[in-house]
Amino acid sequence: MTEITCQLVVIGGGPGGYVCAIRAGQLGLDTVLVERGKLGGSCLNVGCIPSKAMIYVAEEFEKLTEAAHGKTPFGLTAAAPALDFKQAIAWKDGIVHRLNNGVAALLRKAKVKIVQGHGRFLDGKTIVVETETGPKTIKAETVVIATGSAPIELPSLPFGGRVISSTDALSLAEVPKSLVVVGGGYIGLELGTAFAKLGSKVSVVEAQDNILPLYDAELTAPITRRLSGLGVEVLTGARALGLTAQGDGLRVETADGQERSLTADKILVTVGRAPVTAALGLEQLVLDMEGRFIRIGQHCETSMRGIYAIGDVTGEPMLAHRAMAQGEMVAEIAAGMPRAWDKRCIPAICFTDPEIVSAGLSPDEAREAGINTKVGQFPFAANGRAMTRHGETGFVRVVARADNQQVIGIQAIGQGVSELSAAFGLAIEMGAVLQDIAGTIHAHPTLGEAVQEAALKALGHAIHV
Amino acid sequence: MGERSVKLPDIGEGIAEAELVEWHVKEGDLVREDDLLATVMTDKASVEIPSPLAGEVSWIGAKIGEAVAIGSTLVKLKVAGGDDAEPEDKAPTDNAAVPSAVTKAQTADIGPTPPARVRPAAIEARPATTSAARRAPGEKPTASPAIRLKAQEAGIDLRQVHGTGPAGRITHEDIDAFLSRGPAPLHGRGMSPKTAVTDVKVVGLRRRIAEKMALSKSRIPHITIIEEVNVSPLEDFRASLNRKPTPELPKLTLLPFLMRAMVKALAEQPALNALYDDEAGIVHQHAGIHIGIATQTPSGLVVPVVKHVEARDLRDCSVELNRLAQRARDGTATREELTGSTITITSLGALGGLATTPVINHPEVAIVGVNKIAVRPLWDGAQFVPCKMMNLSSSFDHRVVDGWDAAVFVQRLKELLENPATIFVDP
Numbered sequence: 001m002t003e004i005t006c007q008l009v010v011i012g013g014g015p016g017g018y019v020c021a022i023r024a025g026q027l028g029l030d031t032v033l034v035e036r037g038k039l040g041g042s043c044l045n046v047g048c049i050p051s052k053a054m055i056y057v058a059e060e061f062e063k064l065t066e067a068a069h070g071k072t073p074f075g076l077t078a079a080a081p082a083l084d085f086k087q088a089i090a091w092k093d094g095i096v097h098r099l100n101n102g103v104a105a106l107l108r109k110a111k112v113k114i115v116q117g118h119g120r121f122l123d124g125k126t127i128v129v130e131t132e133t134g135p136k137t138i139k140a141e142t143v144v145i146a147t148g149s150a151p152i153e154l155p156s157l158p159f160g161g162r163v164i165s166s167t168d169a170l171s172l173a174e175v176p177k178s179l180v181v182v183g184g185g186y187i188g189l190e191l192g193t194a195f196a197k198l199g200s201k202v203s204v205v206e207a208q209d210n211i212l213p214l215y216d217a218e219l220t221a222p223i224t225r226r227l228s229g230l231g232v233e234v235l236t237g238a239r240a241l242g243l244t245a246q247g248d249g250l251r252v253e254t255a256d257g258q259e260r261s262l263t264a265d266k267i268l269v270t271v272g273r274a275p276v277t278a279a280l281g282l283e284q285l286v287l288d289m290e291g292r293f294i295r296i297g298q299h300c301e302t303s304m305r306g307i308y309a310i311g312d313v314t315g316e317p318m319l320a321h322r323a324m325a326q327g328e329m330v331a332e333i334a335a336g337m338p339r340a341w342d343k344r345c346i347p348a349i350c351f352t353d354p355e356i357v358s359a360g361l362s363p364d365e366a367r368e369a370g371i372n373t374k375v376g377q378f379p380f381a382a383n384g385r386a387m388t389r390h391g392e393t394g395f396v397r398v399v400a401r402a403d404n405q406q407v408i409g410i411q412a413i414g415q416g417v418s419e420l421s422a423a424f425g426l427a428i429e430m431g432a433v434l435q436d437i438a439g440t441i442h443a444h445p446t447l448g449e450a451v452q453e454a455a456l457k458a459l460g461h462a463i464h465v
Numbered sequence: 466m467g468e469r470s471v472k473l474p475d476i477g478e479g480i481a482e483a484e485l486v487e488w489h490v491k492e493g494d495l496v497r498e499d500d501l502l503a504t505v506m507t508d509k510a511s512v513e514i515p516s517p518l519a520g521e522v523s524w525i526g527a528k529i530g531e532a533v534a535i536g537s538t539l540v541k542l543k544v545a546g547g548d549d550a551e552p553e554d555k556a557p558t559d560n561a562a563v564p565s566a567v568t569k570a571q572t573a574d575i576g577p578t579p580p581a582r583v584r585p586a587a588i589e590a591r592p593a594t595t596s597a598a599r600r601a602p603g604e605k606p607t608a609s610p611a612i613r614l615k616a617q618e619a620g621i622d623l624r625q626v627h628g629t630g631p632a633g634r635i636t637h638e639d640i641d642a643f644l645s646r647g648p649a650p651l652h653g654r655g656m657s658p659k660t661a662v663t664d665v666k667v668v669g670l671r672r673r674i675a676e677k678m679a680l681s682k683s684r685i686p687h688i689t690i691i692e693e694v695n696v697s698p699l700e701d702f703r704a705s706l707n708r709k710p711t712p713e714l715p716k717l718t719l720l721p722f723l724m725r726a727m728v729k730a731l732a733e734q735p736a737l738n739a740l741y742d743d744e745a746g747i748v749h750q751h752a753g754i755h756i757g758i759a760t761q762t763p764s765g766l767v768v769p770v771v772k773h774v775e776a777r778d779l780r781d782c783s784v785e786l787n788r789l790a791q792r793a794r795d796g797t798a799t800r801e802e803l804t805g806s807t808i809t810i811t812s813l814g815a816l817g818g819l820a821t822t823p824v825i826n827h828p829e830v831a832i833v834g835v836n837k838i839a840v841r842p843l844w845d846g847a848q849f850v851p852c853k854m855m856n857l858s859s860s861f862d863h864r865v866v867d868g869w870d871a872a873v874f875v876q877r878l879k880e881l882l883e884n885p886a887t888i889f890v891d892p
Contacts, residue, residue, distance in 0.1 A: 338617045344605070406607060406632035431607035431634040 002136050004113070006030045008334050009127055009140035011119045011280070014041020016311030016323030017146030018103050023331035025110025032138055033112050034119035034129050039103040041148050042312075043320040045096055046167040051187075053092035054170060055194045055351055057083070062197035073390070083198065085175055092170070120281035124304050128281075142306050142334045145294060146327065147280060149273040149312035156242040157182065157250075163243070163267045166191060176200050176265035180250045182240045184211035186350040188270035189223065193353050196230040203233040203262050205240050205252055212350060216362055219413050222393045223352050230353075243267075275313040290315060298341045300330045308333070322346045345409075345428045347421045354394050355417050359424035360409030363399050372402035374434070376458025378450045380414045382465050385445040391415030396450040398434065398458050405433040405459070416447060423451060434459050468523060470538040471502065476512045482532045483507050486669035490540070494522045502540055505533060506669040511764065511796060520544035530668040600624070600633060608635040615640055625658070670765045681827040684743065688863040691820045692875045696838060697853045699885045714780060719835070719855075720812060721782035724756055726881040726888050727808065727833065728775050734874050737831045738807050741865050748830070748865050757806030757826055758786060760793045768826060769793045770806040779889075810835065821858045830865055833878070834858035 008024045010017045013035030021033040038045050064081035066072055107114060115138065117131035127138045151165040159165050164172075169191050177200065181192040184206030196202040204211065204227070211227075211234060212220045227234055237255030244251055249263040275293050288295040288303035293315035300308045308330045311323030325343060332339045347359040366373045377397040380386035386394075394414025400407050410424040427437055437455035442448045449464075456462040476483065483505035490502055497519045504513050520542035527533045600606060606623040608616070612635055616623045619640070626643045628635035646661060667675055699722060707716050731738045731754055739750045754775045757768040769789035774782060792798040809826040812835035823834035836856035842849035857878060861871040881888050 338620065340617060342605075342613045342617075401632070404632035406634075430609045431630070431632065433631040433634075435631065 002134075004032060004115070004136060004138045006032045006113070006138065006140050008032070008142045008144065008331070009034060009119075009138050010144040010146055010327075011127065012041065012146035012148055012276075012311070012313075013037075013039045013103070013114070014146060014148045014311060014323065015043045015320040016148070016327040017041065017144065018107060018327075019324040020144050020146060020310060020327030020331045021112040022106055022110045023328045024334060025107070025112045027331060027335040029331070029335055031110075031112045032115055032140065033107060034115050034117065034127065034138070036116070036118040038100050039107070039114070040096075040100055041320075042150075042167075044099050044103070046170055048320055049099060050092050050096055050170045051166070051190055051194075052351060053095055054088070055190060057088045057091075058194035058197035059353070065197075083175075085198075086173070089171060118279070120279060121284045122281065124285055124307055142308065144327070144330055144334075145280070145302070145307065145309040145313055146311050146323065147276040147313050148323075149275050149318055151270070152272045152274045154182065154240065154269055154271060157240060157267060157269055159269070162247070162264060163269060166268070166270055169195075169266070169268050172266070178262075178264050178266075179203075180205060180262045180264040180267045182250070182267060182269045183271040184208075184234065184236070185214075185270060185272070186212060186352065188268065189227075189352045190350065191268060191270070192232060193227065193230065196227075196232050197353075201231070203235065203264075205238045205250070205262075206234070206236045207239055209237050211236065212352075212356070214348075215350075215356060215358065216364055218397070219356050219358070219362075219411060222354055222413055223350075223356070226353050226393070240269075273312065273318055275315075277313060299333055299339065300326050300341065317346055317348060319346060319348060343429070344431075345425060347425045349418045349421055351418060354391070354414045356411070356413045357417050357421045357424060358409075358411045359421060360407070360428045361399055362409055362411060363397075366399055366408060371408065373408075374400045374402050374405070374458045376400075376434075376454040376456065376462070378453040378457055378462060378465060380447070380450060382453075383445075383447060383450045385447050385449070386414065388445070389415065396420070396454040398437070398451070398454040400434045400455075400458050405435060407432045407434060407437065407455075410451070410454075412450070414447065414450075420448060420451060423448060467544055469518060469520065469542050469544055471514075471517060471540050471542060472536055473505065473514065473533050473539045475535050476505070476507065480507050480535065482534045483512065484669060485527045485529055485531050485533050486511060488525065488529065489513075490516075490522045490525075492522050492525055496520065496522060496542070511669065514539060516540075516542070518542065518544060529666045530672075606635055607633055612637060612640060619644060670767070674766050677827065678824055681824045685825050685827060686863045687822070687825060687860045688866070688868055688871060689822045689858060689860045690868075690871055690875045691856055691858045692879050694855050694857055694879045694882045695843060695852045696855045696882060699882055700838070700853050702885045715783055715787040717779070717783050718786075719838075720758070720786060720810065721779050722882065722885065722888065723810060723833070723835065723878075724771065724774050724782050724786075725779055726878055727756065727810075728754055729881055729888060730874055730877040731808070732775075733877065734870060736870065737861070737866060737874055739830050739865070740807060740828045741830050741862055742828060743864070751807045753807070755805050755807045757809035757829075758789065759809060759811035759826075760790050762794045762796065764796070767793045767798065767803060768806060768809060769798050769802050770804065772805065808832070813837075820856055823858060823860045825860050825862055830862040831871075831874070832860050834860070 007030045009032045010021045011034045013033050017033060018039060021031050024031040043049065061081055061083055064078050067076045067078040068080045070077050115129050115131060115136055117129040119127045119129045122128050125139055127143065129136045129138060151167065153159050157163045166187050175195065175198045179195050179200040179202045181188040181202065181204045184204045188204060189211060192202045192204055210220060211224065224234065235252060235254055239253040241251040241253055244261050249261050250267050252260045252262055254260055285304055294302055294309040294313055296302060296309050296314045300310050302309050310326035310330055312318040329339045329341065345360045347357060350356040361369065363373055363375050375397060377395050379395045381392045386392050391414060394412065394417065396412040398407060399409035407427050410427060412420055434455045437452055438459055440452065442452040453462050453464055485503060486506045487504040490496055496516045499515045502514050502516050504511050522540055523543045524541035526539050533539065606626065607628060608623055613623065621643060623635060626635050626639055629639055630636045703717050703719065735750045738754050739748045741748050753773050755770050755772045756774050757770045759766060759768050771782060771785050771789060777785065789798065789802055792802060806826060806829065808829055809832045811823050811832060815837050817835055817837035820836060821834045823832040825832045834857065836858060838853050838855045840851050841854040843852040857875060859875055
């Protein structure tokens with residue numbers, strides 16, 4: 001057995017782990033990254049990136065379909081489009097592959113040693129990695145657990161056959177004729193929408209009374225309308241019972257208590273993600289847990305000295321950018337810098353149609369927190385750029401404290417609003433007040449003007465409504 | 466707009482210079498005629514220097530603790546009207562117009578042409594008037610990521626930093642101010658740790674006290690004896706004397722009795738009424754008993770001296786003591802009244818504590834400390850009786866006073882004070 005001694009070992013090469021390793025390398029720490037699969041984790045390989053690629057393909061396809069049906073108001077018509085789905089998947093895989101290599105190159109540049117294989121704890125300072133060439137022991141002063149999360153399986157619908165996870169959905173051989181999505185959260189709706197645009201007959205089964213239960217009705221209403229426009233059937237308050245007797249569909253108990261069968265070539269289960277903590281040897285450490293997640297403090301420290309945890313394995317929100325920020329912070333802590341988690345907001349985006357962005361508190365959340373608010377909302381119907389790109393749906397909403405105008409939340413729904421998230425996050429992190437946003441010149445004509453107008457609206461003097 | 470110099474006037478006493486002990490103004494301040502500019506200190510007393518005219522302080526001459534020569538420029542004032550010439554005799558004629566001009570300027574902020582010279586005052590006021598929303602308990606401070614990082618690097622808890630930006634946002638300036646000044650008061654919170662350090666220059670009287678104390682404690686090996694005295698009879702006697710209305714005389718305190726008792730005891734032990742010149746190796750035993758009375762004044766400890774106590778009766782001691790204490794507190798005591806003691810009494814009255822370790826007034830060899838009077842039980846041989854008890858804590862220079870002699874002196878004082886009639890009987 002070979003043995004490596006280093007200052008920092010990171011278990012898991014996802015967005016949290018690889019960022020942590022690169023930053024540690026930059027800071028001159030002798031760093032080892034352990035990864036059992038491909039670099040980039042769920043995000044790069046089976047999550048954020050490939051899903052965005054497929055969503056883009058679906059959007060382009062849908063536009064052409066619309067043109068083929070002569071539905072565009074600007075007189076564009078086209079022949080019925082054809083999609084080589086295999087090539088689309090290959091294009092997506094190519095992007096993923098390039099990014100895999102990119103991450104590897106960045107790690108090399110930062111002089112991080114990559115050990116390929118499954119790692120588990122022997123004790124708090126020792127990791128054993130089962131590599132292709134046999135077990136390797138790594139002894140490190142600091143260990144970072146960044147093992148991420150994996151799709152949750154329903155006991156009544158185990159993965160396999162027609163029942164697929166989000167990972168499988170990104171590598172199908174062909175567009176399914178019919179698709180039932182179990183779970184109306186953002187993952188299910190992003191993929192469901194994409195397949196609907198690609199021609200699948202899509203149904204969504206959501207146990208709660210609303211799709212995207214984490215967002216308020218104002219934000220989700222345009223999504224519901226759009227899904228209906230795409231012919232997607234949404235069953236809320238419905239429960240997936242299991243496969244039909246013939247195995248060709250899903251039995252569902254609807255909101256009114258009736259049982260229904262939904263025919264489905266594929267049944268996509270997106271009911272959440274669970275942390276990957278099994279087979280990690282955590283029983284050797286007896287770390288404090290918080291439910292299934294590893295409990296961390298404000299330095300991402302676990303209950304054991306010298307062991308940190310970052311990313312999905314530490315709980316909600318399970319977002320790549322949160323993991324990255326945690327990874328960077330932990331690397332700096334390991335290098336002896338005084339750091340603590342002090343982020344004000346972690347923006348969240350649904351790449352649905354239209355897109356939703358939420359940063360900070362919604363009006364409802366602010367109310368629950370006992371904060372008196374001023375809310376300003378500006379519709380894209382009054383925004384020139386939104387009109388000229390044929391995307392008038394949606395709005396920008398700014399939430400500020402009533403007593404001092406400090407911006408505590410910004411939400412938006414609309415085509416392409418995901419790119420506004422940078423401005424939202426910056427405003428909240430900087431502690432902007434409404435006047436700061438209102439007083440910043442926003443270039444014309446852009447969607448961003450709606451942000452300025454929403455701030456002006458909250459101040460009581462919007463110009464364009 | 467002209468500039469005038471204000472010079473340190475001749476403050477009498479034939480001195481050539483005075484030590485600057487306090488500034489009452491700083492550069493940029495607006496002053497009116499007769500506003501205090503500075504306090505200087507001579508050997509004897511502190512003197513406050515008022516402004517002879519109104520204007521804006523544009524220059525300040527000396528630092529605290531520095532000696533300023535009589536006739537040198539203390540401050541320069543920008544005054545309305547006039548020119549830069551400095552005809553001293555012209556100032557009085559200008560004076561009448563100046564105060565009203567300044568008053569007008571101060572209120573002219575919203576007028577069309579706010580004079581430039583009121584700006585300093587306006588800037589001064591700004592931090593105080595910025596209304597930042599106060600943070601509720603548990604609320605995160607508002608600060609940009611760069612500021613938060615700066616705070617983490619500097620080990621600052623941002624919750625303790627007062628934000629002056631919009632919505633109480635903490636700015637780079639706030640952090641810098643916090644680093645240089647320490648935490649600003651937090652409002653809306655019950656308690657907050659304070660890390661500010663205030664530097665107080667030890668100058669003037671305080672420096673003199675410091676030097677004197679250091680000299681006494683470093684040169685003199687002290688021996689301190691604490692003895693309790695039953696002052697019930699003395700207190701009864703004193704009360705009966707005070708009961709007689711004597712409007713022209715101050716009420717008798719305990720000190721004149723002690724002073725007279727000391728005269729008696731010192732007659733038997735002249736070695737304690739002495740000044741020890743340790744460099745020459747000579748103890749000067751004085752026939753005259755000059756008792757220094759340690760007195761707290763607003764500016765610090767001073768020791769006026771009741772001269773020739775051996776030639777004063779009880780009332781005389783009382784009157785003189787009163788007069789000197791008053792002059793010491795007023796700061797009008799003369800040099801003669803503050804020097805020449807041969808032995809000292811220190812008394813904190815009701816604050817006197819149970820026991821003290823008095824510091825000998827160098828180059829004397831003994832000091833008598835008076836502790837507070839309290840009713841305590843005393844065993845009279847058959848029972849406990851409540852008595853007014855007082856401790857005497859007395860220190861002696863052990864180089865020239867043996868413990869035995871010190872004890873004899875203390876026992877003699879106790880005997881005299883417990884039997885007050887004997888104070889007044891010879892032998």
